[in-house]
Amino acid sequence: MKRWLLWLPLVLFAALALMFIGRLRQPDDGLIVSKMVGKPLPEFTLPQAASDRPPLASSEFARGRPRLLNIFASWCVPCAAEAPQLEALAAAGVPIDGIAIRDAREDVDAFLKRWGNPYRHIGLDARSQVQIALGSSGVPETFLIDGQGRILHQHIGDIRADDVPGLIAKWKAAQ
Amino acid sequence: MIAELGLAALWMAAALAALQLLFSVLGLAQGKAELLSGVRPVAIAQGVLVLLAFLCLVALFWRSDMSVALVALNSHSAKPWLYKFAGAWGNHEGSMLLWVTVMGAAGAAVALFERALRRDTHMATLGAQAAISLGFYAFLLFSSNPFARLDPAPRDGQGLNPLLQDPGLAFHPPTLYFGYVGLSVAFSFAVGALVTRRVDALFARAMRPWVLAAWVLLTIGITAGSYWAYYELGWGGWWFWDPVENASLMPWLAATALLHSVTVLATRDALRAWTVMLAVVAFSMSMVGTFLVRSGILTSVHAFAVDPERGSFILALLAIYIGGALALFALRVGTVREGAQFELVSREALLVVNNLLLTVILGVVLIGTLYPLMTEAFGHKVSVGPPYFDRIAGPLALALMLAMVAGPLTRWRRDRAGVVGGRLIWPLLAMLGAGAVLGVLAHGRLSLLSFFGLVIAVGVALGSVIPLFKRNLRRTPLFVYGMVIAHLGCAVSIAGMASDSAFTTEKLIAMAPGDRVESAGWTLHFDRVAPLAGDNWIAMQADVSVSRGGAKAVLHPQSRFFTSPPTTTTESAILTRWNGQLYVVLGEQLEDGRWQMRIWWKPFVTLIWLGGLMIALGGVLTLIGRERRGWMLRLRKGSAARGTGEEWA
Amino acid sequence: MAMKKKHQRLVLALIALVAVIGAGLLAASALKDEAAYFYTPEDAKVKGVEPGKAIRLGGMVVGGSLKKQADGVTIAFDVTDGKAVVPARFTGIAPDLFREGSGVVAEGSFDRNGTFIATNLLAKHDERYMPRELEGMTYNATSHEMKAQ
Numbered sequence: 016m017k018r019w020l021l022w023l024p025l026v027l028f029a030a031l032a033l034m035f036i037g038r039l040r041q042p043d044d045g046l047i048v049s050k051m052v053g054k055p056l057p058e059f060t061l062p063q064a065a066s067d068r069p070p071l072a073s074s075e076f077a078r079g080r081p082r083l084l085n086i087f088a089s090w091c092v093p094c095a096a097e098a099p100q101l102e103a104l105a106a107a108g109v110p111i112d113g114i115a116i117r118d119a120r121e122d123v124d125a126f127l128k129r130w131g132n133p134y135r136h137i138g139l140d141a142r143s144q145v146q147i148a149l150g151s152s153g154v155p156e157t158f159l160i161d162g163q164g165r166i167l168h169q170h171i172g173d174i175r176a177d178d179v180p181g182l183i184a185k186w187k188a189a190q
Numbered sequence: 191m192i193a194e195l196g197l198a199a200l201w202m203a204a205a206l207a208a209l210q211l212l213f214s215v216l217g218l219a220q221g222k223a224e225l226l227s228g229v230r231p232v233a234i235a236q237g238v239l240v241l242l243a244f245l246c247l248v249a250l251f252w253r254s255d256m257s258v259a260l261v262a263l264n265s266h267s268a269k270p271w272l273y274k275f276a277g278a279w280g281n282h283e284g285s286m287l288l289w290v291t292v293m294g295a296a297g298a299a300v301a302l303f304e305r306a307l308r309r310d311t312h313m314a315t316l317g318a319q320a321a322i323s324l325g326f327y328a329f330l331l332f333s334s335n336p337f338a339r340l341d342p343a344p345r346d347g348q349g350l351n352p353l354l355q356d357p358g359l360a361f362h363p364p365t366l367y368f369g370y371v372g373l374s375v376a377f378s379f380a381v382g383a384l385v386t387r388r389v390d391a392l393f394a395r396a397m398r399p400w401v402l403a404a405w406v407l408l409t410i411g412i413t414a415g416s417y418w419a420y421y422e423l424g425w426g427g428w429w430f431w432d433p434v435e436n437a438s439l440m441p442w443l444a445a446t447a448l449l450h451s452v453t454v455l456a457t458r459d460a461l462r463a464w465t466v467m468l469a470v471v472a473f474s475m476s477m478v479g480t481f482l483v484r485s486g487i488l489t490s491v492h493a494f495a496v497d498p499e500r501g502s503f504i505l506a507l508l509a510i511y512i513g514g515a516l517a518l519f520a521l522r523v524g525t526v527r528e529g530a531q532f533e534l535v536s537r538e539a540l541l542v543v544n545n546l547l548l549t550v551i552l553g554v555v556l557i558g559t560l561y562p563l564m565t566e567a568f569g570h571k572v573s574v575g576p577p578y579f580d581r582i583a584g585p586l587a588l589a590l591m592l593a594m595v596a597g598p599l600t601r602w603r604r605d606r607a608g609v610v611g612g613r614l615i616w617p618l619l620a621m622l623g624a625g626a627v628l629g630v631l632a633h634g635r636l637s638l639l640s641f642f643g644l645v646i647a648v649g650v651a652l653g654s655v656i657p658l659f660k661r662n663l664r665r666t667p668l669f670v671y672g673m674v675i676a677h678l679g680c681a682v683s684i685a686g687m688a689s690d691s692a693f694t695t696e697k698l699i700a701m702a703p704g705d706r707v708e709s710a711g712w713t714l715h716f717d718r719v720a721p722l723a724g725d726n727w728i729a730m731q732a733d734v735s736v737s738r739g740g741a742k743a744v745l746h747p748q749s750r751f752f753t754s755p756p757t758t759t760t761e762s763a764i765l766t767r768w769n770g771q772l773y774v775v776l777g778e779q780l781e782d783g784r785w786q787m788r789i790w791w792k793p794f795v796t797l798i799w800l801g802g803l804m805i806a807l808g809g810v811l812t813l814i815g816r817e818r819r820g821w822m823l824r825l826r827k828g829s830a831a832r833g834t835g836e837e838w839a
Numbered sequence: 840m841a842m843k844k845k846h847q848r849l850v851l852a853l854i855a856l857v858a859v860i861g862a863g864l865l866a867a868s869a870l871k872d873e874a875a876y877f878y879t880p881e882d883a884k885v886k887g888v889e890p891g892k893a894i895r896l897g898g899m900v901v902g903g904s905l906k907k908q909a910d911g912v913t914i915a916f917d918v919t920d921g922k923a924v925v926p927a928r929f930t931g932i933a934p935d936l937f938r939e940g941s942g943v944v945a946e947g948s949f950d951r952n953g954t955f956i957a958t959n960l961l962a963k964h965d966e967r968y969m970p971r972e973l974e975g976m977t978y979n980a981t982s983h984e985m986k987a988q
């Protein structure tokens with residue numbers, strides 16, 4: 016009786032730990048993956064968002080080379096946090112286009128001056144219409160678009176330093 | 191260079207921790223004295239090195255060295271100096287480094303200053319401490335290196351988020367962390383005592399200051415956190431039974447129980463196994479709390495950066511330490527000789543009651559906090575809120591208060607029920623009197639819980655000072671004062687809680703500038719509302735003149751809008767009087783131009799936090815009172831023994 | 840009254856065991872009454888919720904249903920999950936993000952007429968906070984719209 020009692024705390028603790036493990040293994044249900052992954056990019060033509068970059072249209076994407084499409088905004092803190100990672104991706108040769116959400120040109124200019132400008136084209140999506148069409152639920156998000164204009168991959172949230180190699184590998188695999 | 195120096199110091203500290211563990215394990219297993227004599231110097235060197243690593247990180251933040259990733263992500267050259275400084279631990283990596291630094295420093299202190307403990311237990315304790323530190327070193331070095339460089343370095347950092355620039359946020363988390371580390375030292379002592387099977391009064395006396403210090407810090411942390419939530423969230427409440435709050439409450443409950451049982455063990459050499467168990471439970475609760483908060487498996491109103499990977503790491507550490515300690519407990523405790531006996535009517539027995547009630551409250555809070563997780567496994571979605579916790583924890587806490595009245599008035603070992611009853615006569619009469627007065631004055635307006643809360647608070651307040659009666663107050667030991675003040679603090683706090691829930695008047699109205707409203711004897715005049723610009727926010731600020739009797743003041747509640755990221759917060763305005771607080775919140779504007787206004791008059795609500803501070807003060811006095819003589823003795827012994835080079839045998 | 844020397848430890852261990860079990864039972868009995876289960880409007884309509892029982896109701900605020908009462912601090916609105924509609928009422932300062940078409944989790948209970956009396960409205964604070972209970976619904980953080988799938 017007494018021997019058995021001594022092991023009871025350990026058994027209770029083990030049950031607790033198992034429950035924690037079970038919960039940890041479940042995917043994070045706070046994120047919603049876009050239904051657009053695997054489908055062609057919706058068509059859009061956006062006006063210029065930054066003074067020194069051309070505007071962006073969906074036709075830029077179906078030209079045989081995979082590209083990254085980064086959804087950002089000058090008012091978004093995590094977007095600033097991911098700027099070094101985007102620079103690193105651009106430095107590795109990955110072409111990146113941007114869509115600025117609910118933004119204004121002077122704000123975007125200031126943001127790019129402040130945090131660096133890894134983008135080739137930047138379109139202004141003043142009313143989030145393209146963002147919604149893409150199935151993106153927030154900023155920042157990054158899509159990998161293949162050479163035929165199909166969405167291959169969606170990265171939700173800011174790109175962390177340890178995400179960079181994976182994104183480069185995915186981009187290379189898409190070629 | 192500083193970053194590289196810091197990283198090198200961290201690696202070396204980790205290596206020394208491994209060495210410390212090795213020396214201790216091998217020395218104890220093979221009985222080799224020369225290995226054991228290496229443990230203390232290694233522990234001290236480890237403490238010094240990890241402190242150096244931490245200072246390096248602080249220096250990096252101080253100099254805003256943006257080539258270090260952690261600094262670039264969490265600081266900004268234009269930050270006020272306080273937040274640059276606090277930025278060092280205001281993030282995951284830095285806080286983990288702070289944790290391991292405090293642990294290393296505590297280990298060095300245990301190595302340096304602990305003289306009374308048996309040598310083998312002392313070495314086993316240091317070994318256990320090294321084992322815990324090692325886990326955190328591994329965590330830091332392999333998955334969250336605080337010294338990682340950024341190449342190329344950005345021109346400036348990103349951490350200018352104004353919402354995080356709050357003195358409360360700068361010092362609240364480290365206070366709780368220090369408390370958790372203190373519990374980890376207590377845990378190491380318990381493991382050490384189990385290893386050598388020396389669970390005795392000597393061990394309890396060595397462990398007690400760490401438990402006391404940890405408990406004081408947890409008390410301060412919880413009190414401050416509660417006040418922060420009270421004024422910052424603008425909901426008028428001071429405790430929400432939120433998972434993050436519960437995560438700090440659970441270790442406190444366990445530490446409170448441990449504090450009392452370790453006193454029994456130190457004074458009377460009873461409750462041996464139970465004290466060891468509580469030390470393990472207290473540290474487990476601090477780890478479980480950290481895990482729940484950091485892994486994000488429970489959703490909370492308090493935002494935290496969460497990361498499942500880090501959660502897994504903490505969980506792994508938790509499983510190794512706690513699982514190992516509980517297995518050791520099961521294997522060893524049967525062979526620990528039974529401690530001293532006590533009678534059914536004795537202070538020991540009442541402290542057992544205290545411990546049981548605290549344990550039950552802890553269990554109830556733990557189950558309530560985890561219940562949503564458990565039901566989710568079966569497909570039900572559930573949230574457990576204040577009604578559950580209030581209904582269960584409230585009565586149990588009041589029962590605990592009753593034991594608190596009787597405990598200090600009962601003798602150790604054995605007492606006579608009649609005599610104890612005689613000593614309890616005044617508190618009992620006071621409670622009856624208070625009950626009668628309240629019953630007549632506030633008949634039907636009080637909930638059962640607040641009624642008993644107020645009545646019992648009166649009894650506890652009187653009962654807690656009775657130990658001072660008929661004593662020479664000058665010659666009364668400091669730790670008795672500590673106990674009296676801490677218990678009195680409980681009464682004060684309970685009275686504040688009961689008063690707040692029983693007598694708060696709330697008014698929710700829509701007002702146009704120029705309107706006047708009466709509430710709880712106060713006259714509030716809504717003078718005007720005007721925009722106001724801050725550094726990175728704009729606010730609508732209302733001027734509300736309030737008056738009662740001759741007292742007059744102007745309150746300025748705000749509705750603040752931050753631009754980046756776009757968020758709205760309400761800044762409540764609070765007027766503190768000796769007998770309560772007037773709490774005003776500005777809501778939104780209606781189409782017809784009126785503004786929503788929420789007004790609370792909360793009589794004696796400040797007693798809640800005043801009581802919390804008294805409890806902490808009582809702990810500090812007890813700590814000084816209990817340890818002062820030991821410190822003096824050690825200082826003298828240390829200087830006497832210095833000549834021989836061997837201070838202890 | 841003296842406990843036998845041999846038995847004291849066993850007695851204490853048993854007391855501890857009783858305390859742990861007691862805590863579990865106490866918690867279980869209280870949880871049966873007090874745990875607020877999560878309901879969608881459809882759940883509430885189909886299963887039925889007794890008046891006065893504390894629950895959480897989650898869904899989206901029906902466009903055009905939000906009405907401010909004359910006192911300025913009470914609002915009435917309808918909550919839907921796309922399958923059923925429940926009328927609700929709330930007195931207090933509604934969170935900033937609460938508006939027509941937005942997702943909401945309301946804490947409170949039903950009155951006898953089937954109106955949900957909310958005591959608390961939970962709003963989204965974080966850019967991508969999603970109450971776990973609303974799994975299976977899509978939420979657009981940009982437009983603050985929620986749709987049942």
